Amino acid sequence: MASRAAEQREEARQSAARLEAEGVRNVALTWVDNAGVARVKTVPAQRLPEAAARGVGMSPVFDVFTSDDAITESDHLGGPDGDLRLFPALDRLTALAGQPGWAWAPADRYDQLGAPHPACQRQFARRMTERAAEAGLELRMGFETEWIVTRAPEGHHPAAADAYETLDYPCAGPAYGMTRVVELSDYLRDVTEALTVQGIEVLQLHPEYAPGQFEVTTAPGDPVRAADDVVLVRETVRAISARHGLRASFAPSFVAGQVGNGCHLHLGLYRDGTSLHRTPEAAWGLAPDAVSFLGGVLNALPALLAIGCPSPASYLRLQPSRWAGVYQCWGVENREAALRLITGAPDDPDGGHAEVKTFDAAANPYLAVGAVIAAGLHGIECATQLPEPQTGDPGVLGVRERARRGIVRLPATLTEATDRLEKSAPLYEAMGGVLHGAVLAVRRAEEAHFAGSEAEDIAAATRWRW
Template identity: 85%
Template sequence: MASRAPEQREEARRLAAQLTAEGVLNTALTWVDNAGIVRVKTVPVQRFAAAAQRGVGMSPVFDVFTSYDDITASDQVGGPDGDLRLLPDLDRVVPLAAQPGWAWAPVDRYDQLGRPHPACQRQFARRMVDRAAAAGLQLRMGFETEWIVTRAPAGHGPAAAGADEALDFPCAGPAYGMTRVVELSDYLRDVTEALGVQGLDVLQLHPEYAPGQFEVTTAPADPVRAADDVVLVRETVRAVSARHGLRASFAPSFVAGQVGNGCHLHLGLYRDGASLHRAPGAEWGLAPDAVAFLGGLVAALPALLAIGCPSPASYLRLQPSHWAGVYQCWGVENREAALRLITGAPDDPDGGHAELKTFDAAANPYLAVGAVIAAGLHGIESAARLPAPQTGDPGVLGVRERARRGIVRLPATLTEAADQLEKSAPLHEAMGEMLHGAVLAVRRAEEAHFADSEPEEIAAATRWRW
């Protein structure tokens, strides 16, 4: 494989020396597969410079791993043949505050000749950022991360998970209540500190609705960095939880029938540094390109669900009247709409943005940001329009009234969503044949695996996968 430029090799050696001086012994090199699982190869710090120059080997078959570690196949990916190289992003190397002696870096994937791997999700996201830039658009994105913690039982592991698993929540206070903060103040303080030490700007940290549930929001960034950040947030929360004798779950459905974990995606559009959500005199404050971009998102929502809600467990979470956004509509500050327009404070020139409420943490965040950009750019290219905004909860309207307003239920199963993704020409073109095919193969395998499972069985089987 073609090696990196001399200045990059020198930077890798400098980083390795710096990590060693900071007491780092091992580096975790992560990528996220199409089932949303963070996979890893680790190298000792003294091998980091070599890994950064020539990469670390891994099989292409990980593109068709499922969430339960079975291996499926697509027309282009599958079987034991082939090799790829994992190259860490030297700009994102971070010593891990909650894992002493460890550092982390996300990777890009290349073939043995140094060519970008067509199914590399992180490079797909970067291609879409570049495509937006070529159209004169810049995006800033950020994720809300929700998780549930329980006390970790002695000797917990796969055998402990099941529908009859005893769940011991460490806090008993009411939803959004200060009581939860008091009960777990040391834990939440350590989460905040670890994220901050790692360079993540925490905007909010608070209790959520379900038992043992919390949410953290970090500052927006360019889309690829935002995807990196949410991976780092999750693994940091997981590590801090372990040090407190707790176990963290980011699964979409922790207990069937209860509120699950979302991972809402916030996005803001800019041209030449000016927000397109602050157009003077424009309806909803949206410049024409913002209207078309968001119109493209609304139109693509059925297919985007197969990207942002990739597990059968995701559809246990997507229930009407639960602020999950299960109808194909948008609204101004409407938390039941799949796409929520956030107007922001009037005196904040960068305050306006939009929020996709359907996505959850089973999603590969690089696929999520890339697919959202692709759908929005298609909206601009096709001069998409936003339908009338919706107010109130569509779930309480009758079937006829929803039909009169043009409000359609989004896919209620992964099968329906995957069918929509398979038919989406814009997403197929943006992702390319190999990535698109691998994603669909994993979705079909997930469908088949859980086809005969009851909701309680699905929730229990996936509870500790994310």
């Protein structure tokens, strides 16, 4: 332990010297709580070696924070007692292009004796990635990030909450319209440039369906890196928006009744460097392990919704015929299916992957990637098979026709999804009792807080939490 601390200190000393030479004076160390909120402790850049060697103190109570900063409790966590240490992931240390003088690193959490904190979501994602590797599988994951921007009225600071009682969208162009790009070309250029400077490869950026809405897709990587990336993407978009006098929201339901923000998870499976989505002789091009992995994810989707759609606001977004994937089915290039198989171009040897369409940005991305991997590995263990793929929109079918095809509605409320997570033995085993219990406690508290609330009130209360 002492030698590891010495190595970390020396690596951090060199990193701190480099950062200070670049004008960086402060480092933000982030973790994401079970309500999906990115929390932070900051240290001066010259203190980074100490933080890397000994960690930065924080309370374990944050594992039972809700999205409105209320505090609940689980069987294992809650109350004022205890302490943890945040250790920065130095390999992800990044100077922030949107916040001059600042750098960022995600943090892993340990107890005072150096043991991994059992509720650390980032380490959960790493454990599941390692479990997949032990089975000979490599996963490449990436997220699509959607957000909505509004402009503060004249005389208001962009971060002032009361400035957004009347929403002023900075672009009036049509959905997916080039008009929006023209209207906000400087802003979108700065978002792309900032992400690129920070080492995030942007695949595409475009206007989306809702007013003031955009989406950025970034290159896939290993699951932990993908989760790190989506945190960095959100905070970069937030920072660049503020510099342009705008405010960004990643909330699943920005305005009740309108299309909300998703955060779709893309995943590709490989064995020995070969895609398992490109097996010519197999049905749908999927190798047997890919069939079973995706079958496991499909079967677990009702429970996974409590991970990937963790707020009552999430269920305002999950409506039929809005490409949100509200029915438990899969399809080939079907954007209404909860699990979409993307075949890719025929001449692309690395093409082909799957997309979980239901998830949104209220989700903790580390929980999301870890839980999906756990569900997929359970599918392989059980040799799970996929049913026939669905075509078209299940939402336009009658109830009897959906029943005939075996298409069922995914949970329509957080309560129902949480009940399914509570009963999921594979996810309990993968997460462990401490993390699983903390997630359930936060979900139940969110349910209770919004019980009986109107959709408009839920959307308004959560609009700026993510």
